[in-house]
Amino acid sequence: MDKEKKYEFNKTEEYPKMVVSFGSTLTNKTASWRTFKPVINEDKCIGCGICWKFCPEPAITPTNPPKIIYDYCKGCGICIVECPVNAIDKVDEKR
Amino acid sequence: MKKVVINGDFAASYGALSAEVKFIAAYPITPQTLVVEKLSELVSDGELKASFVKVESEHSAMAACMGAEAAGVRSFTATSSQGLLLMSEVLHWSARARLPIVMSNVNRAVGPGWSIWADDTDSISQRDTGWMQVYVENNQEVYDAILMGYKISEDPGILLPTMVNLDAFFLSHTSEIVEMIDTEDVRKFLPPYDPKYKLDVNDPHAFGALTSPEYYYEFTVKIHKAMIKAKRKIQEVGKEFGDKFGRYYDMTEAYKTEDADIILVTHGTIAGTAKETVDRLRAEGKKVGNLKIRYLRPFPDEQVYEHLKNAKKIVVVDRSISYGKEGAFYSETKASLFDYNLFVPTYGMIAGLGGRDVSIQTIREIVKTAEDNEPNKIFFIGEKK
Numbered sequence: 001m002d003k004e005k006k007y008e009f010n011k012t013e014e015y016p017k018m019v020v021s022f023g024s025t026l027t028n029k030t031a032s033w034r035t036f037k038p039v040i041n042e043d044k045c046i047g048c049g050i051c052w053k054f055c056p057e058p059a060i061t062p063t064n065p066p067k068i069i070y071d072y073c074k075g076c077g078i079c080i081v082e083c084p085v086n087a088i089d090k091v092d093e094k095r
Numbered sequence: 096m097k098k099v100v101i102n103g104d105f106a107a108s109y110g111a112l113s114a115e116v117k118f119i120a121a122y123p124i125t126p127q128t129l130v131v132e133k134l135s136e137l138v139s140d141g142e143l144k145a146s147f148v149k150v151e152s153e154h155s156a157m158a159a160c161m162g163a164e165a166a167g168v169r170s171f172t173a174t175s176s177q178g179l180l181l182m183s184e185v186l187h188w189s190a191r192a193r194l195p196i197v198m199s200n201v202n203r204a205v206g207p208g209w210s211i212w213a214d215d216t217d218s219i220s221q222r223d224t225g226w227m228q229v230y231v232e233n234n235q236e237v238y239d240a241i242l243m244g245y246k247i248s249e250d251p252g253i254l255l256p257t258m259v260n261l262d263a264f265f266l267s268h269t270s271e272i273v274e275m276i277d278t279e280d281v282r283k284f285l286p287p288y289d290p291k292y293k294l295d296v297n298d299p300h301a302f303g304a305l306t307s308p309e310y311y312y313e314f315t316v317k318i319h320k321a322m323i324k325a326k327r328k329i330q331e332v333g334k335e336f337g338d339k340f341g342r343y344y345d346m347t348e349a350y351k352t353e354d355a356d357i358i359l360v361t362h363g364t365i366a367g368t369a370k371e372t373v374d375r376l377r378a379e380g381k382k383v384g385n386l387k388i389r390y391l392r393p394f395p396d397e398q399v400y401e402h403l404k405n406a407k408k409i410v411v412v413d414r415s416i417s418y419g420k421e422g423a424f425y426s427e428t429k430a431s432l433f434d435y436n437l438f439v440p441t442y443g444m445i446a447g448l449g450g451r452d453v454s455i456q457t458i459r460e461i462v463k464t465a466e467d468n469e470p471n472k473i474f475f476i477g478e479k480k
Contacts, residue, residue: 012313012320017254018193019303019314020292028305 025072031059034075037091038068044087051079051088098274103266106234106273107173107199107259108133110241112143113281114197116171120148120159122178126211128201128267130173153178157185157196164194165302167293169245172196175263176203176210176217183221189256190225190318192303195248195288196256197241202230202363202414203263204449212450213263215363215415219391219423225318227257227325228391230362234271237261239342242276246285246332253325254290255318262414263450265364276340284339322393329390346395348387349402351377355384357465358403360411360428362388365446365453369412372458383462388424396431403432408440410465414447421445421473440470451477 009015040051047064059073060066068079080088101109107130111119119138121131137143146163150156153174160170174182179200189196204214218228227248229240237259244257261267276284292300306314329346337343350370352358361369366387376383386402388395403409409432413422420426425443432439442465447453457477464474 009310009313012316015310015313015317016292017317017321018191018292019306020300025305028307030305032307 029071031071031073031075034073034093036075036077037070037093038073038075038077038079039089039091040065040068041087041089044085046085046087048084050082050084054078054082096274096277096280098272100270101234101273102129102268102270103234103237103261104129104201104268105133106237106266107241107261108137109273109275110199110238110259111171111197112137113238113276113278114169114171114242114245114285115278115281116143117145117168118148118160118163118170119145119172120150120156120163120170121172122150122153122156122174126175126178126201126203128173128175130199130201134171134173153181154185157182157189157198160196160198161185161189161192161194162294164189164196165192165294167288167290167295169249169288170196171198173199173201175201176205179217179221180205183224186221186224186226186256188303191314193254193318193321194256195245195254197244197248197259198256199237199241199259199261201263201267202260210449211263213265213364213414213447214449215260215413215423218258218260219415219417221258222392222423225255225322227255227322227393228260229257229389230260230391231266231389232364232366232387234266234269234273235342236344237266238273238275239336239340239344242281242285243329243332243336243344245288247325247328249288250325250328251291253321253328255321255325260363262364280339284336326393326395329393344389345398346388346390346393347398347402348389350385350387352384352386352402352406354382356382356407357384357462358406358409359383359385359458359461360388360399360403360409360424361385362391362424363414365412365414365458368453368455369458372455372462375455376459376462381462388428391423391427394427394431396434399428399431400435400437403428403439404435404437406439408442408465408470410442410444410461412444412446412453412461414453416445416448416473425473442468442470443473444476445473446476453477
């Protein structure tokens, strides 16, 4: 089964009988219900990695500067609260 | 073919034996019945080549059966009343996972007051889990319904589990003659279970993963459609079973309904008593008939309408009540008639709760109540007033 494959079903008949190999999280994005979006201000970021440590998903990369993976970030805001230099802004999600 | 004298519990065990189930998981203590006790004997004596797993609850019993069934192994379990209720969560899961498990459920009342006597409240409360529910009249039908249950459930177009419901004590602890079918003949009727998707390390799949609103709806519709499709399959399998083994089954069984003014709608053991009463009332000149409903899910709307359309009064007997409304079979029957724009006086009769006997005299009282009263409401028959 192709893990990268995105399953497209246009009508009921095309569905499999049961939820089997119904794509992995590589294809099933889990951020559709985000209302606020954290945005890293790279000028302020000191690269301490605290946001990466606290992200429960984890949807932040352990890099310097860190990157937020918006396909999986649910907008919980923990990183915004935990950032010691207030380098992460809370922005309204617009879709 | 051999004839044995066994109670309804053993008829269920022998049904699983003849179906050559490969896996049984069960919780062995109250409200469990003799069904799994006999099966554990059959397994330990080597008569049935199956794994028998004792688990710590009915919830685990069904969960274990789901695991086995997902691995492509025909599974069986048995329960009753409180045990079935404890299973509730995994009943939904097994149906939605399209695992064609067959389970016998001895219809027993739920507590408090603590009771082990006949009452349908346990299975009726699990009506919407996605399990097909068949209610049987005698021990032969217990045995037959399990064999047919696997055939219907395992059909690739259906893949939904079946619950075979038998009345406590009136069947479960009463001995009757049961004709057992030879294993070779069963094999010709019921081929081995071979699902398209199963747990297999060489062909890994993810089962039952997160399903977003974008997809969930259609999976639910598919289960409904499979249930509807099962109606025809139940008829086909019942006919094939009859052609092969001489006992025909359908979703319903009409008894002297063609010219009847009053038609009783019954299920389970009450159907047998009702048919006997119909004969006696007819001998007295009353045109009474009986429609036995075998399947609550899927519900045989078309047949219910066909058999009831010429009746002057329709009298539905329930051995349970949905508090604040009426009996489930009464609701279902009325809904079917309404769908066909048939408006006939109907009576909902609540009888036999918690194992109270429903005798020929009780059925006579039911018919008399329908004759003497205004319709479209429920009556408590056998209540101490």
